[in-house]
Amino acid sequence: MKNKRVLFGTDGVRDVANRGGMTPEMALRLGRAFILFLAERGVPRPRIVLGRDTRRSGMMLEGALSAGMTSAGAEVLSAGVIPTPGVSYAVQHLAADGGAVISASHNPAEYNGIKFLDRDGCKLSDESELAIEEYLGDNLTDDWRPTGASIGEIRQMPHLVHSYVEHLASLLPHAEAIPMKIAFDCAHGAAGAVMPALLERIGSKWPLIGADPDGLNINEGVGVIHMRHLGNYVTECSCDMGFAFDGDADRALMADSGGRLIDGDIAIWVLARWLSRKEMLGSGVVVTVMSNMALEEHLGREGIKVFRCPVGDRYVLEAMRCSRARLGGEQSGHIIADAFTRTGDGLCTALILLNALKDLGEDVDTLVDRFGRYPQRLSNLALAPGCRLDMERVGEIAEEVQREMGGRGRVFVRPSGTEPLLRILVEAREEPLVDEVSERLITRLKAYC
Numbered sequence: 042m043k044n045k046r047v048l049f050g051t052d053g054v055r056d057v058a059n060r061g062g063m064t065p066e067m068a069l070r071l072g073r074a075f076i077l078f079l080a081e082r083g084v085p086r087p088r089i090v091l092g093r094d095t096r097r098s099g100m101m102l103e104g105a106l107s108a109g110m111t112s113a114g115a116e117v118l119s120a121g122v123i124p125t126p127g128v129s130y131a132v133q134h135l136a137a138d139g140g141a142v143i144s145a146s147h148n149p150a151e152y153n154g155i156k157f158l159d160r161d162g163c164k165l166s167d168e169s170e171l172a173i174e175e176y177l178g179d180n181l182t183d184d185w186r187p188t189g190a191s192i193g194e195i196r197q198m199p200h201l202v203h204s205y206v207e208h209l210a211s212l213l214p215h216a217e218a219i220p221m222k223i224a225f226d227c228a229h230g231a232a233g234a235v236m237p238a239l240l241e242r243i244g245s246k247w248p249l250i251g252a253d254p255d256g257l258n259i260n261e262g263v264g265v266i267h268m269r270h271l272g273n274y275v276t277e278c279s280c281d282m283g284f285a286f287d288g289d290a291d292r293a294l295m296a297d298s299g300g301r302l303i304d305g306d307i308a309i310w311v312l313a314r315w316l317s318r319k320e321m322l323g324s325g326v327v328v329t330v331m332s333n334m335a336l337e338e339h340l341g342r343e344g345i346k347v348f349r350c351p352v353g354d355r356y357v358l359e360a361m362r363c364s365r366a367r368l369g370g371e372q373s374g375h376i377i378a379d380a381f382t383r384t385g386d387g388l389c390t391a392l393i394l395l396n397a398l399k400d401l402g403e404d405v406d407t408l409v410d411r412f413g414r415y416p417q418r419l420s421n422l423a424l425a426p427g428c429r430l431d432m433e434r435v436g437e438i439a440e441e442v443q444r445e446m447g448g449r450g451r452v453f454v455r456p457s458g459t460e461p462l463l464r465i466l467v468e469a470r471e472e473p474l475v476d477e478v479s480e481r482l483i484t485r486l487k488a489y490c
Contacts, residue, residue, distance in 0.1 A: 047174060048062060048174050048177070049170040049171075049173075049174065050457075051352070051353040051355075052146060052154070052156055052164075052353070053142075053154050053155055053156025053157070053164075054067070054071065054154055054155050054156070055145050055146075055148065055152060055153070055154030056152065056153075056154070057151050057152055058096070058098035058101070058102065058145075058151060058152060058153035059098060059101070063098075063102070063152075063153050063154065063155075065101055065102060065104070065105035066105070068102045068105035068106040068109065068143075068155060069105045069106065069108055069109035069112075070109060070177055070182070071106065071109065071155055071173070071177070072105070072106040072107070072108065072109025072110040072112075072113070072115075072141075073109040073110070073112060073113045073182050073183075073185075074109075074173045074174075074176035074177050074182055075089075075109075075110065075139070075141070075157055075173055076089075076109075076110050076113035076114060076115045076193075077113055077176050077179075077181065077182055077185060078169070078172055078173050078176055079115075079138060079139060080113070080114070084138050085114065086114050086115065086116065086191075086193070087114075087115050087116070087137075087138035087139060088115070088116045088118060088135070088137040088138050089110055089115050089116070089117055089118065089137060089138060089139050089140060089141055090118045090120060090128050090131045090132050090135065090137050090139075090140045090141070090158075090198075090201070091103065091106065091107065091110075091117050091118065091119045091120065091128070091140070091141045091142075091143075092119075092120040092121070092122070092123040092124075092125070092127060092128040092131075092140070092141075092142050092143070092201075092231075093121070093122060093123075093142070093143035093144060093231075094122065094124075094143070094144040094145075094230050094231040094259060094288050094289050095122055095229060095230055095231060095233070095234075095254035095256060095259050095288070096143075096144075096145070096150055096152075096153050096256060096257075096259055096288075097150065097256035097257055098151075098153045099122075099143050099144075099153065102143050102153055102155065103119070103143055106141060106143065106155060107119065107195050110141070110193060111192060111193030111194060111195060112186065112187075112192065112193070113185065113187065113193065114187040114191055114192065114193045115193040116193055116194055116196065117193065117194070117195045117196065118131070118135065118137065118196050118198045118201070119195055119196065119197050119198060120198055120199065120201040120202060121197075121199050121202070121234075122202075122231055122234040123201065123202050123205065123231060123234055123235070124205070124231040124232060124234070124235060124286075124289055124290035124291065124386075124387070124388065125142045125144060125156075125231070125289040125290065125291040125384065125385075126205075126290065126291055126382060126384050126385065126386035126387075126388065126389065127201070127202065127205040127231075127235065127290075128140045128141075128142050128158060128162075129158055129162035129163070129382070129383055129384045129386075130162065130204070130205050130208055130382075131201045131204065131205065132158055132160065132161075132162040133161065133162045133383065134201075134204060134208075136160075137160065138160050139157060139158055139159055139160055140157065140158030140162060141155065141156070141157050141158070142155070142156050142157075142158070142289065143155055144156070144231070144288060144289035145288065146287050146288050146289050146291070147228075147260055147264065147265060147266050147287040147288055148260065148288070149259075149260060149261070150256070150257045150258065150259050150260070150261065157169075157170075157173070158384075161383055162383040162384060163355070163358055163383050163384060164354070164355040164358075164384065165355075166355070166359075167355075202234055202235060202238075203238070205235060206235055206238045206239050206242055207242070209235070209239050209388055209389065209392060210239060210242040210243050212381060212389060212392040212393055212396070213243055213392040213395060213396065216243040216244060216245045217244060217245075218399065219395055219399055221280075221281035221282065222247065222248075222278075222279065222280045222281050223247045223280060223281060223282055223283060223284065223395075224247065224248050224249075224250060224271065224274055224275055224278065224280045224282075224283035224284070225247060225248070225249050225250070225283065225284050225285075225286075225391070226250050226251045226263055226264055226270065226271045226274070226283065226284070226285035226286065227249060227250070227251045227252040227263075227264075227286055227290075228251050228259060228260050228263050228264025228265065228285065228286050228287055228288055228290075229251050229252070229253060229254040229255070229258045229259045229260070229261065229263060229264075229288075230251075230254065230259045230260065230264065230286065230287065230288035230289060230290060231288065231289050231290050232252075232286040232290040232387065232388065233249075233251070233252040233253075233254055235290070235388060236249055236252065236388075237249065237252070239388070248278065248280070250263065250270075250271070250274055251263035251264060251270075251285075259288045260287065260288050263285070264285050264286060264287050264288065265285045265286065265287045265292060265293070265294045265373070265374055266287070267285075268285060268294055268296060268302050269300075270285075271283045271284075271285045271296050271300075272296045272300030272301065272302070273300060275296050275297075275298060275300050276298070276299060276300045279298075280298065281298050281405065282295060282296060282297055282298060282303075282405050283295065283296045284387070284391040286387040286388070287374075287387065290386075290387045290388055291354070291375060291384065291385040291386060291387055292305070292371075292373060292374035292375045292376070292385050292387045292390075293308075293374050293376070293387030293388070293390045293391050294373075294374045295307075295308065295391075295394075297405050297406045297408065297409065298405070298406050299406065301409050302409075303405075303408055303409060304372050304373075304374065305332075305370050305371050305372045305373055305374045305375065305376060306328070306332050306333050306335070306336045306372050306412070306414070307408050307409070307412050308370070308374070308376060308390065308394055309326060309328065309332075309336065309368065309370050309376065310336055310339050310340065310412060311394060311397050311398065311401065311403060311408070312368055312376070312378060312393065312394060312397050313326045313340055313343070313345050313368055314343060314345075314397075314401060315396070315397035315400060315401055316367065316368055316378065316380070316397075317343065317345060318400075318401075321367060321380050322345065322366070322367050322368055323361075323365050323366050323367035323368075324346060324364050324365040324366050324367075325340075325345055325346030325347060325348060325364065325366045326340060326345060326346070326347050326348070326366055326368045326369060327347075327348045327349075327350055327357050327360040327361045327364060327366045327368070327369030327370075328347060328348070328349060328350075328357075328369065328370065328371070328372075329349065329350055329351065329352045329353075329356070329357065329371050329372070330349055330350070330351065330352065330453050330455075330466075331352055331371065331372050331373075331419075331453065331466055332349070332371070332372050333372065333414045333415055333417060333468065334415045334451070334468060335412060335413055335414045335415050336412075339412065346366075348360055348364045348366060350369075351455075352371065352455060352464075354370075354371065354375040354377060354384065354385040357369040357370060357371065357375065357377060358377055358383075358384070361377065361379065367379050367380060370385075371385075374387065374390070376390045378390075378393060381393060415450075415468050415469065415470055416468070416469060416470070416471070416472040416475045417466060417467070417468045417475065418466070418467050418468075418475045418476065418479045419464065419465070419466050420464075420465040420467075420479055420483060421457075421462045421463070421464060421465070422462060422463040422465060422483060422486055422487065423461065423462055424461040424462060424463065425461075426461070428461070430456065430463075432456065434489065435454055435463070435486065435489070436454070438454075438482070438485050438486060438489060439452045439453065439454045439482065440452075441485075442478060442481060442482045442485065445478075445481075446469065446474070446478060449469050449470065449471070449474060450467065450468050450469025450470065450474060450475065450478070451467075451468050451469075452465075452466070452467050452468075452478065452482060453465075453466040454466070454482075454486070463486060465479065465482060465483060465486070467479045467482065
């Protein structure tokens with residue numbers, strides 16, 4: 042049986058900052074372990090691009106992580122506050138050996154996290170993260186200490202944000218040809234370090250909200266987990282549509298002029314048709330098990346093949362590589378179009394989607410109605426502290442309930458990668474069936490858990 046990761050979740054290491062798994066001491070050890078991992082794979086003095094979001098704890102952890110990496114001989118290129126995809130872009134642009142991001146994405150300000158990128162700007166594989174965990178328990182991690190000129194160094198490189206802005210601006214060369222008023226919600230996060238300069242660069246006066254971080258307000262009532270805020274702004278300020286990002290700007294969701302949510306499934310539906318016309322789609326589209334069945338039906342009618350994979354943008358990218366698909370993403374707004382980005386990039390998604398809407402002549406306000414999603418219910422079942430689930434038994438319970446649906450829908454249960462929760466999805470054509478099956482499944486799982 043394969044060893045399982047303990048420290049790393051679906052998006053790096055994450056916890057309440059200065060507690061548990063996300064202390065400065067842990068950040069230092071993670072930094073050393075990452076560099077030792079690279080050194081033993083033939084990169085003795087790696088160059089690592091480092092970025093963070095706007096959390097107060099970010100600078101504390103940046104100092105510790107940088108110390109850990111330089112104490113193992115790395116050259117750290119510090120970009121400051123920058124979106125996760127900005128770090129990915131910089132790794133590729135500079136031909137660096139990897140990247141590190143300090144962020145807890147959509148989580149509240151008291152959380153923080155660390156995730157690592159490979160030399161292609163992509164998130165590390167499960168196997169690589171497991172290897173780094175194993176280095177944490179290896180005496181060599183502490184004993185291996187370069188001295189003198191072999192000690193690493195830190196270089197402050199704030200201009201990397203500008204380079205990323207220039208890259209994004211190249212994706213929307215004719216912003217003036219888009220006759221819409223579009224709002225952008227930066228979630229008081231890393232997108233706020235980019236969007237003002239980007240709008241100036243493309244010559245647009247589109248409004249920004251959630252762009253006043255104070256270190257403690259990231260994701261607070263704004264961004265992708267509070268879409269009502271964007272929806273209300275769009276309707277009250279007579280915008281044609283809006284985009285919202287999460288704390289590290291690696292995903293985006295939208296609202297139409299009526300304030301209705303346009304999620305990642307609808308964005309993929311539009312982008313797939315656009316990329317297909319441009320012959321940039323490859324073999325098809327990768328979506329996760331959470332994507333709505335309506336997406337598969339729509340793309341099927343266009344002759345576009347759909348591949349499903351587990352939840353997590355790293356698994357989307359892995360499945361894209363295996364299937365040779367060139368577009369993939371999640372309902373939650375992580376979207377990878379490999380002609381433009383190597384990782385989920387909310388800012389890139391927004392810009393290329395504007396191109397796609399224009400080129401296809403789409404009416405944004407009818408997208409939700411025309412998509413006609415199957416009713417879904419996503420529930421979270423909190424787990425008791427220290428609970429050790431047998432996911433094989435959880436899967437058996439889910440399969441039993443799905444069989445009872447008689448082919449009229451589907452059920453999916455998975456553990457959260459960042460919180461002590463079970464994520465429970467029920468989908469069917471009829472909403473009453475969704476509600477009834479959700480309650481039944483939750484009751485059975487509660488009895489087991």
